Amino acid sequence: MDLTTPLTYIKGVGPARAAMLGAKGLVTVEDLLGYVPFRYEDRSNVKTIAQLAPGEMATVIAEVRAAKLSGFRRRNLGLFEARFTDASRAILVGKWFHGGYLANVLGDGMKVALYGKVEFDSYAGDLTMLHPEFEILSGDDDDGEASLHVGRLVPIYEAVSKLTTRVLRVLTHRVFESLPPEEDFLPQYLRDRLKMPDRWTAIRQTHFPPPDTDLRLLNAFRSPAQFRLIFEEFFWLECGVALKRSKARTLPGIAFELNDRVREQIKAMLPFKPTDAQKRVLREIAEDMKEPRPMNRLLQGDVGSGKTIVAAEAAVIAIENGYQVAILAPTEILATQHGLYFKQILSKLGYVTLLLTGSFTGREKAQLKKLVAEGLAHVVIGTHALLEKDVEFKRLGLAIVDEQHRFGVLQRLGLVQKGVHPDVLVMTATPIPRTLAMTLYGDLDVSIIDQLPPGRKPIKTKHYTADRIEQAYSFLKSQIDEGRQAYVVYPVIEESETQAVKAAQKMYEHLSQEVFPQIPVGLMHGRLGADEKEAVMQRFKDGAIQILVSTTVIEVGVDVPNATVMVVEQAERFGLAQMHQLRGRVGRGAAQSYCILVTEKMNDAARERIRTLVESTDGFYISEMDLKLRGPGEFFGTKQSGLPSLRVANILRDGEILDVARRDAVDFIAHPPSEAELRRAVGYIRDHWQRRYGLVTVG
Ligand code: ADP
Ligand code: MG
Numbered sequence: 001m002d003l004t005t006p007l008t009y010i011k012g013v014g015p016a017r018a019a020m021l022g023a024k025g026l027v028t029v030e031d032l033l034g035y036v037p038f039r040y041e042d043r044s045n046v047k048t049i050a051q052l053a054p055g056e057m058a059t060v061i062a063e064v065r066a067a068k069l070s071g072f073r074r075r076n077l078g079l080f081e082a083r084f085t086d087a088s089r090a091i092l093v094g095k096w097f098h099g100g101y102l103a104n105v106l107g108d109g110m111k112v113a114l115y116g117k118v119e120f121d122s123y124a125g126d127l128t129m130l131h132p133e134f135e136i137l138s139g140d141d142d143d144g145e146a147s148l149h150v151g152r153l154v155p156i157y158e159a160v161s162k163l164t165t166r167v168l169r170v171l172t173h174r175v176f177e178s179l180p181p182e183e184d185f186l187p188q189y190l191r192d193r194l195k196m197p198d199r200w201t202a203i204r205q206t207h208f209p210p211p212d213t214d215l216r217l218l219n220a221f222r223s224p225a226q227f228r229l230i231f232e233e234f235f236w237l238e239c240g241v242a243l244k245r246s247k248a249r250t251l252p253g254i255a256f257e258l259n260d261r262v263r264e265q266i267k268a269m270l271p272f273k274p275t276d277a278q279k280r281v282l283r284e285i286a287e288d289m290k291e292p293r294p295m296n297r298l299l300q301g302d303v304g305s306g307k308t309i310v311a312a313e314a315a316v317i318a319i320e321n322g323y324q325v326a327i328l329a330p331t332e333i334l335a336t337q338h339g340l341y342f343k344q345i346l347s348k349l350g351y352v353t354l355l356l357t358g359s360f361t362g363r364e365k366a367q368l369k370k371l372v373a374e375g376l377a378h379v380v381i382g383t384h385a386l387l388e389k390d391v392e393f394k395r396l397g398l399a400i401v402d403e404q405h406r407f408g409v410l411q412r413l414g415l416v417q418k419g420v421h422p423d424v425l426v427m428t429a430t431p432i433p434r435t436l437a438m439t440l441y442g443d444l445d446v447s448i449i450d451q452l453p454p455g456r457k458p459i460k461t462k463h464y465t466a467d468r469i470e471q472a473y474s475f476l477k478s479q480i481d482e483g484r485q486a487y488v489v490y491p492v493i494e495e496s497e498t499q500a501v502k503a504a505q506k507m508y509e510h511l512s513q514e515v516f517p518q519i520p521v522g523l524m525h526g527r528l529g530a531d532e533k534e535a536v537m538q539r540f541k542d543g544a545i546q547i548l549v550s551t552t553v554i555e556v557g558v559d560v561p562n563a564t565v566m567v568v569e570q571a572e573r574f575g576l577a578q579m580h581q582l583r584g585r586v587g588r589g590a591a592q593s594y595c596i597l598v599t600e601k602m603n604d605a606a607r608e609r610i611r612t613l614v615e616s617t618d619g620f621y622i623s624e625m626d627l628k629l630r631g632p633g634e635f636f637g638t639k640q641s642g643l644p645s646l647r648v649a650n651i652l653r654d655g656e657i658l659d660v661a662r663r664d665a666v667d668f669i670a671h672p673p674s675e676a677e678l679r680r681a682v683g684y685i686r687d688h689w690q691r692r693y694g695l696v697t698v699g
Contacts, residue, residue, distance in 0.1 A: 001178045003030035010174050012167075020161035029175055034647040035168070036206050036229070037155035040218045041115055044152050044211060050088035052127055054120040061137065061150060062086040064110045069103050082106050084114065093121070093128045111138040113150065135166055148173055153209045153218070172207050185684040186232055187677060190664060194231065195224070202228040206648075221653060230649040234658045237646075238665030240685050241442035246669060248443060253294035253421045254323065254397055258286050262320045266313050269345050277451035278306055282313050284447045285425065289317055289398075295423035298404070298441050301449030302619040303429045303584025304456070308338070308559075310449070311400050312345060314425055319351055319378045323397025323422075327381040328415050330406035332357045333524075333553055336534050338402070339381045341559075346379060356382035356391070359530035387414045395419075401426040403556045429556075429584065430577055430623060438662065459587040461595040461614045463571075472567060472596045473515055479565050480519055480546050484591065486565035488549045489582055491573040501525045501551065507569070508549040516547060524550040555581050561589035571597035572606035576626040579613055605629055627652065 001009065006028060008018045026032055041059045052058055062084035069080050080099025084092045094114060096102055106112070116132030133156075137149055148154075148169055157168040181200040184191070191198070197205065205225035209218055217223045221230065274282070281299060288295040301307050315325040327342070329335040339355035346353055354377040356368050365385070371377045375394030380386065396419030401412055404426035416424055426444065464472045476486050488511065490504045504525050512521035522545035524536050533553075539545045541560055548554070548563075555578060566586045568579060579597070586593035597610055612625045651658065672678035 039156040048088035049090040196228040234661035242669040245443040255292040256289040281447040294421045298444040299427045305449040318398035351378040353379040404428040405430045455590040484564040564593040
């Protein structure tokens with residue numbers, strides 16, 4: 001057996017269990033060892049029931065005395081109560097609401113370990129635990145392994161489908177029995193300095209901690225063994241980032257020239273005076289473009305800070321040097337809008353701008369592609385269609401990715417590969433906590449626009465419950481009467497775009513015929529053809545449409561400065577980042593703008609999201625809240641970030657370890673103890689970590 005052995009080779013894993021494990025991404029022995037306990041219990045000398053004190057979290061080992069289901073008889077309803085006792089002969093009552101299913105699980109005489117908060121029911125005079133976690137100890141599905149589950153520090157695993165913590169504990173233990181120790185690749189000087197156990201010991205002790213391990217440290221994920229695994233995961237990740245970064249720096253690139261003529265052209269193109277922040281980031285970009293190596297730069301700036309014009313300035317530099325520019329946008333509406341905008345500002349200079357999206361016909365696309373291949377188009381703006389294989393550039397010099405967070409690493413790469421080491425500028429409004437930025441975008445240099453264009457007033461955000469929708473509408477009407485425009489947005493329910501479109505359509509009819517019969521209302525959604533979308537957008541821009549009812553297709557990038565009201569219906573269904581983006585569609589001119597969040601039914605998380613938005617317009621604060629509320633797993637939905645899920649480490653919990661690991665990784669790559677040691681590390685990253693972290697260009 002080695003790390004790559006499929007789990008089906010372990011005794012006790014048949015096809016059904018393998019399928020359950022596989023669905024969680026657990027396929028090989030290595031995967032199973034990476035599935036670490038989320039909690040530990042000290043069952044070495046557990047308290048007796050008589051020793052329990054109300055208020056404490058405790059583990060007891062006890063026998064079921066009497067179990068009964070009361071209340072509703074329907075499945076999963078009612079209250080399930082079980083009385084437990086142990087050698088102390090005291091009684092503990094476990095209670096489970098909706099516990100009907102337990103009637104077939106907990107039977108008289110069974111021995112179980114219970115973990116939960118001890119409470120005292122003064123009415124009945126009983127010690128109780130409400131919804132304790134429990135583990136049946138009198139099972140017979142393990143042979144001679146019963147000692148794994150009691151009389152020691154016991155690892156608790158998150159159940160995998162029907163595989164309980166107990167089953168996972170046994171399987172993991174079986175792996176350790178037949179797996180030879182693994183080689184340790186972490187540089188020796190780091191192991192010495194941080195006094196870390198070797199890798200093999202660390203893995204074993206994370207799953208089965210030795211008896212003298214401090215339980216508090218274990219449950220805080222700070223035992224030496226856990227620290228080592230967390231550190232290691234971050235270390236290799238950061239080494240990968242550092243390698244990628246240093247490699248990118250040695251590639252030959254284009255040394256663009258920035259002379260007076262180019263400066264004149266930029267001046268002639270600018271429709272307004274740039275802010276100081278815009279000037280500063282352009283200087284940073286221009287300096288980078290002059291270097292004879294490819295630029296890899298992230299332009300970060302909150303929604304509405306004016307990133308587009310900076311991209312246009314960079315484009316002028318490239319075009320004046322005889323190169324083409326590609327701009328990738330995540331939605332057709334944004335691509336279309338950029339198409340119109342760039343056409344307008346660049347035609348003054350005699351440049352040709354093309355738009356290429358998925359909804360052109362095959363023939364149209366073929367014609368457009370020909371223009372691009374022959375170098376007759378200077379700027380090509382498009383959606384994913386731009387990434388198709390047969391889109392070839394004659395001389396691509398600058399690749400720009402707008403709303404970068406909506407694309408994966410591979411897509412960025414796909415665009416870049418259409419040129420010979422072109423300069424790359426990626427733009428995003430989604431700020432992320434600093435530690436994360438350095439990892440996620442560790443291979444990029446960062447420019448930040450930290451200033452809004454002059455005359456902007458902070459957007460006022462209000463929350464209405466759906467029963468007060470009339471008030472929201474009459475406020476909207478008062479803004480329209482003042483000559484402003486508004487958006488009304490409906491959530492796209494992922495399972496069914498069709499239904500969302502229907503809902504928006506119905507709302508459109510309701511608003512245009514009943515609520516605002518005097519006002520021109522328009523409808524926008526993802527199912528419209530490209531021409532229709534463009535026409536609707538144009539009419540909204542021109543003011544022919546005053547209220548635009550839409551699904552979230554307008555979430556990013558759309559820019560109509562006269563729009564001052566954003567109404568988000570069923571706001572409880574939207575994520576924080578998404579609502580911040582939607583809100584960013586208003587407040588783009590000098591007039592006071594408003595965002596109205598209308599909610600129907602809210603749970604606690606939704607309430608927190610709404611509160612955050614009403615309180616703050618600071619993108620950094622909002623993204624930090626977003627990360628906290630959703631947790632790193634979801635925050636970094638693979639596509640969003642390019643940072644796939646970590647196994648042992650947790651970015652929220654382990655931020656300080658990440659900082660240490662990053663410093664050590666950068667130092668190791670820059671000054672490896674020996675050439676051989678560096679080669680060994682690069683090989684190890686390539687074999688073990690590259691695919692997982694998408695560090696595709698390493699080594
Ligand atoms: P984002 O950073 O969200 O992409 P945009 O580039 O769309 O922002 O700019 C938002 C709005 O602000 C646009 O209408 C743009 O024309 C305007 N704008 C940007 N910079 C300035 C400036 N320096 N002065 C005046 N208006 C500006
Ligand atoms: Mg933008």
